[in-house]
Amino acid sequence: MAVKMIKGIAILGSTGSIGRNTLEVIRKNPDRFRVVSLAAGANIKLLKEQIDEFKPEFVSVLTESVLKDLRKDSPFLCRSGFGLEGAVEAASHPAAAMTVSAIAGAAGLLPTMAAIKAGKDIALANKETLVMAGPLVMEEACKKGVKLLPVDSEHSAIFQSLSGHRKEDVRRIILTASGGPFLNTPYERLETVTPDEALRHPNWSMGRKITIDSATLVNKGLEVIEARWLFDLPASKISVSIHPQSIVHSMVEYTDGSIIAQLGPPDMKGPIAYALSYPERISGGAQTLGMAGLRLEFMEPDLIRFPCLGLSYEALAMGGTAPAVLNAADEVAVGMFLEGRLPFNAIFKVISDVLEKHSPVKVTALEDVIEADRWARDAAHVTMRCFG
Numbered sequence: 314m315a316v317k318m319i320k321g322i323a324i325l326g327s328t329g330s331i332g333r334n335t336l337e338v339i340r341k342n343p344d345r346f347r348v349v350s351l352a353a354g355a356n357i358k359l360l361k362e363q364i365d366e367f368k369p370e371f372v373s374v375l376t377e378s379v380l381k382d383l384r385k386d387s388p389f390l391c392r393s394g395f396g397l398e399g400a401v402e403a404a405s406h407p408a409a410a411m412t413v414s415a416i417a418g419a420a421g422l423l424p425t426m427a428a429i430k431a432g433k434d435i436a437l438a439n440k441e442t443l444v445m446a447g448p449l450v451m452e453e454a455c456k457k458g459v460k461l462l463p464v465d466s467e468h469s470a471i472f473q474s475l476s477g478h479r480k481e482d483v484r485r486i487i488l489t490a491s492g493g494p495f496l497n498t499p500y501e502r503l504e505t506v507t508p509d510e511a512l513r514h515p516n517w518s519m520g521r522k523i524t525i526d527s528a529t530l531v532n533k534g535l536e537v538i539e540a541r542w543l544f545d546l547p548a549s550k551i552s553v554s555i556h557p558q559s560i561v562h563s564m565v566e567y568t569d570g571s572i573i574a575q576l577g578p579p580d581m582k583g584p585i586a587y588a589l590s591y592p593e594r595i596s597g598g599a600q601t602l603g604m605a606g607l608r609l610e611f612m613e614p615d616l617i618r619f620p621c622l623g624l625s626y627e628a629l630a631m632g633g634t635a636p637a638v639l640n641a642a643d644e645v646a647v648g649m650f651l652e653g654r655l656p657f658n659a660i661f662k663v664i665s666d667v668l669e670k671h672s673p674v675k676v677t678a679l680e681d682v683i684e685a686d687r688w689a690r691d692a693a694h695v696t697m698r699c700f701g
């Protein structure tokens with residue numbers, strides 16, 4: 314009888330929504346996976362519980378002072394680190410066969426790249442990695458022969474719908490979008506929506522940043538850019554369809570007019586389990602989808618009400634550092650909106666103003682995107698003074 318190897322997993326962003334769901338999948342499959350390292354930010358209460366339960370060999374947190382707090386009252390035995398260096402060490406832990414990249418935002422880029430350089434397969438939730446540095450990341454993954462398995466439910470669906478088909482037969486891929494909490498909200502009302510309203514996503518329970526991005530449709534725009542690199546398709550072959558039920562996770566249309574779709578309940582444990590176990594399929598704890606009475610609607614996105622989606626296609630067309638700039642300006646604007654210091658509709662104005670001021674340069678090294686990210690954050694703060 315063949316002996317089944319237990320796969321070592323490193324989790325970046327273990328205390329977040331994807332991190333917690335990943336640990337649930339692992340908890341259900343102890344004969345397949347073992348946690349070897351965890352990286353988190355500042356939620357030490359939850360991290361302590363995770364350390365007690367999963368006994369990783371290495372943990373990392375955001376800062377040295379958070380690490381001191383973590384060690385207080387719990388002199389756990391595993392090795393530890395902090396900051397970028399700590400996250401990189403967690404990402405490239407020698408015992409990890411796969412690294413789950415689920416730190417929120419641009420902070421996920423360098424640890425994910427470190428994991429690729431260390432030859433780890435990647436379960437990729439951190440879409441910013443490809444948005445900021447798609448060509449470099451894909452080149453490095455190819456060079457190291459590592460698999461980039463999408464965790465974003467849309468990209469997981471496309472990945473599954475492409476399987477067994479020829480890429481040259483693809484007419485287009487169709488990313489579905491729920492439309493978020495403001496799908497039917499009148500445009501004028503968007504001026505006054507509050508963070509609490511924007512955080513009430515109708516179908517998905519996610520981190521705060523991605524939930525606001527889903528309300529503006531920036532998230533879908535970032536996913537268009539992610540898909541461009543992950544599937545090596547031009548923007549003209551990537552379209553978006555609003556699908557309020559979030560049951561069809563995305564589709565591929567072929568030249569003969571056939572559309573292959575992947576369906577499932579809106580539960581991230583599904584795509585996470587698929588990425589962890591690929592090419593096998595395991596149960597990660599997602600429920601069965603009830604088919605009786607299922608209603609599936611699709612509609613065109615309203616680019617007047619949600620102009621951020623159009624901006625993402627513009628950034629792709631600008632090329633080079635423009636997507637990294639779009640991402641950084643959005644991170645700053647969303648942070649200010651969540652603090653109640655920027656109206657919802659001004660998120661678009663900030664991103665478009667910063668993009669307009671940007672002269673993109675070709676991305677030849679990570680330093681190019683890091684510099685563009687820094688520039689865009691400064692530019693976004695300058696722009697926001699006009700709206701503050």
Ligand SMILES: NC(=O)c1ccc[n+]([C@@H]2O[C@H](COP(=O)([O-])OP(=O)(O)OC[C@H]3O[C@@H](n4cnc5c(N)ncnc54)[C@H](OP(=O)(O)O)[C@@H]3O)[C@@H](O)[C@H]2O)c1
Nearest residue numbers: 326328329330331353354355356416417420438439519520
């Ligand atoms: N949630 C979803 O359903 C979903 C779906 C598809 C893709 N994604 C993508 O997955 C990523 C994570 O999303 P999420 O919803 O899980 O976010 P989240 O709930 O906000 O969690 C973010 C995680 O990153 C950690 N973190 C933040 N900054 C860090 C840093 N500088 N160093 C180390 N750790 C840091 C946080 O730690 P603390 O909380 O301890 O501070 C937390 O563990 C995003 O890129 C998102 O776009 C998410």
